[in-house]
Amino acid sequence: MTDFNSTNFQPTMFQLAGFPGLEAANHWISIPFCVFYITAIVGNCTVLCIIWADRHLHQPMYLFLCMLSVNDLGVMLSTLPTVLSIFCFDVTDIAFDACLTQMFFIHFFSNMGSGILLAMSFDRFVAIRDPLRYAAIFTNPRIVRIWLAIVVRSFSVVLPLPILIKRLPFCRAEVLSHAYCLHPDVMRLACADITVNNIYGLCAVLFVFGIDLLIIVISYILIMTTIFSIASGGQRLKALNTCVSHVCAVLIFYIPMITVSVIHRYGENVPPLVHILMSSAYLFVPPVINPMVYSIKTKEIRKRILKIMLELR
Template sequence: MMTLSNLTSPFPIFHFIGIPGLEAVHVWISIPFCCLYAIALSGNSMILFVIITEQSLHEPMYYFLSMLSATDLGLIISTMSTTLVVLWFNLREISLDGCIVQMFFLHGFTVIETGILVAMAFDRYVAICDPLRYNTILTNARILQIIFVILLRMIVLLVPTLLLLKRLSFCKTNILSHSYCYHPDVLKLACSDTKPNSFWGLTGLILTSGIDIPCIIISYIMIIRSVLSIASRTEQHKAFSTCVSHIAAVAIFYIPLVSLSLVHRFGQSSPKLVQTMMANIYLILPPVLNPVIYSLKTKQLRGALLKLLLSKNLPMSS
């Protein structure tokens, strides 16, 4: 009789899935993926470069934006390799250790990004509700403290979550739902007790999105109250316009993230194609759209980007 020990392996191998039902055209599907990756990489790199080199952008708002761009770059790079390898070469295998490394970067950058979005909400709150103290509150030292707290939270929550995976036994047929390692996806393949993993994962979710989303909402409630107290409609519009980019960034980050989490927890009967597409949207959408949104809606940044692009196109003087 075959026992559980016969079905499990101390060195489990996981198998990525591409686009279910469209395996025959994976190479063609890789073309739009490559275009989106190129947009995300070039857009975020350009924003980073402009903020670093342009002295007029050395302000708290743009420091946080540069951190957002760096995080988006990390998010794209952490999964781009496995996705393209699956689509181009049909290479689908990855070890548990390789999976844990990828999850550290994937989930790590996700936790960092949600923290940065909170920091950006705080930045907008101070700029609108207490503008006279803006530079004294958001000093360089305070910004470094915020970055330290964001990184520390990521490490404290993520390292135990991933180390707990090492104690699990996995069945021999470990087919993942995506072209990258996603913690809930890996966890559901375990053959042993996953209650400690689920408990710590839920704790991490509460201490990240469970805190960050209410903080962002409270910040904007206070911003709206402050703006509505301004008599001039022109000043109200000007104040609200400085928040549009951040609100859009919050929406395109949290809506796909929450949707994917709900599908993994409650939508197991949904088509595999739907799950796969939602997983790819969750990763690609924020890094692609954030540079576009901030370039279009932030006048000072748009001017610096145009200055950079025009200077590259100008002929060299003789």
């Protein structure tokens, strides 16, 4: 089934997996995935269009939200070709180089998501701790530089992953565990020492996600101390309410991500279905839920969505 290059033993194809044992139900399983894709694409595009069309929303908080929406669309579009191929058309093969390309973009956008959430925590921190200097600190040029820094960091961290995979020989059944290519999944199929891949992957996770999460937690500790020092209960509640959407986005992003990382490295006895479900939650839940949370909790976006819905009636 798999052809090998005679010099470096690289497969020409990998075989992706859906839900083991449920292959006969692939077309039914495709329905919730299609709902996820449609909901995520429509939701994030709606947020982007509303912010783009209203100049009053061209403020730091909403510009960071635009970055998050674009990144969520990137995550969904990175997985869409293979997921729909498997569940809609029963096509499970993916070329080796295409697999590495998909792996790069999935991890790239995941790293980007962490960086954007970190930038959004700084935004909330400054807005609450030093509101008088907020506009002076988060100027448009500075926001662009923050975005470029996030892109460069993500690219630099993720680029070695496909390069490290390229150097490995593969001489066993090339069947992956998911409907898309992830670095931990691909490297486990190699028939060579993968210590370097393991160490680099772990260091990348700690360097990006670990440090980002630590700084986010510290920023919220400082935010909470500021909020609870406010005398007025109404102002305290208003300040807390501005953070709710971001806190939800952080929890939705990091909880599945940490769970997936732990299961991949230490969950040898965990059923395969749990691996698949947690990886799906990690990739699909944030892009679907984030626009809903921000649309419900952000008054300006909510008002404009309601206005659009009333005009369409």
